[in-house]
Ligand SMILES: [Zn+2]
C-alpha cells in the first residue's frame with residue numbers, strides 16, 4: 001500500500017537501550033496481527049456499549065470504520081488479525097500500561113487533590129457541552145475536508161495526465177501510484193477515525209474519574225471544603241495547579257517517549273500496536289489519526305493536570321495543538337519546522353521518538369542532520 005524504504009523494522013533491545021528510555025518487558029510475546037490491538041479495542045468498546053457507557057451509534061460507527069479500514073488494506077487477512085498472538089501481546093501491553101500508570105500516578109494523586117478543592121469553581125466555569133462530541137466533531141469535519149481535497153486532487157491529476165506532477169504528488173502523499181494513493185487515503189481516513197475516539201475521550205475519562213472519587217470522598221467526609229463552597233483551599237489549589245502544570249507536561253512527554261520507544265523495541269508490540277502508524281512513511285494529514293486506541297489511551301491519559309481547566313479551554317487548546325503540532329507532524333507535503341522532528345521519525349524510523357527534541361537528546365536517539 002505504501003512506499004517502504006529499506007530500513008530495519010525494529011532494533012534489538014540490548015543495542016539501543018540506555019537506562020530509562022524504554023519500559024522493561026518480561027517475555028517477548030508473539031509477532032503478527034496489524035489490527036490485533038484494534039480488534040481487542042473493538043471488544044472493549046462493544047462491552048462498554050452493552051453497559052451503556054458508549055452510545056450505540058458510536059459503537060456502530062467505530063465498527064464500520066474498522067471493517068472498512070481492514071477491507072481496504074490489501075495485506076492478507078492472516079497478517080491483519082492473528083488471534084493466537086493476542087494473549088501474549090495484551091500481556092506485554094499491560095506491562096507498558098502499568099509502568100506508564102505508575103509514572104503518572106503521583107500526578108493523578110496531585111490532580112485529584114486539586115480537583116477536590118476546585119470542583120465547585122470548575123462546575124461554574126465549564127460550559128454545558130460534551131468535550132468528546134466537540135473534539136471528535138472537529139476532527140471528523142477536518143478529516144472529511146482533507147479526504148475530499150485528496151480525492152479531488154487525484155481526479156484532477158489523473159485528467160491532466162502530467163507524469164512528473166503525479167510522481168511528486170503521490171510521493172509526497174506517501175503513495176506510489178494513483179490506485180495506491182486513493183486506497184491509502186481512504187484507509188487512513190477510516191482507521192484514523194477509531195484511535196481519535198480515544199484521544200477525544202481523555203477529558204471526559206479523567207474528570208469523570210475525579211468526580212466519581214469526589215462523590216465518594218463527600219459521602220465519607222462531609223466537609224464544606226469538598227462540597228460546594230469556593231474557599232481559601234480553592235485558591236491555594238489553583239496556585240499548586242499553576243506551579244505543577246509545566247512539570248506534569250514534561251512528565252507526560254517522557255511517558256510518551258518511553259511508550260513510543262518501547263513499542264518500537266519490542267517486535268510483538270510493534271506488529272500489533274504501533275506498526276499501523278508507520279504505514280504512512282511520507283504521511284498525509286489523515287495519517288495523524290492512524291494510531292492504535294491502545295497507544296492513544298496511554299499517551300493521552302498522561303497529563304491529568306492539564307485537564308483541570310474549563311472544558312471550553314481544553315477544547316480550544318486541543319484544536320491549537322492539532323494545528324500547531326499534530327497535523328504538521330504528519331504532513332509531508334507541508335513541511336513546517338515544528339512538524340519536522342516527528343516527520344523525521346516517520347522517514348528514518350529508529351530516531352526522534354519524542355514529541356519534542358528534549359527526550360531524544362537525553363536518551364541519545366536524536367537524529368543528527
Ligand atoms: Zn513510531
Ligand SMILES: [Zn+2]
Nearest residue numbers: 277330342346
Ligand atoms: Zn506519527
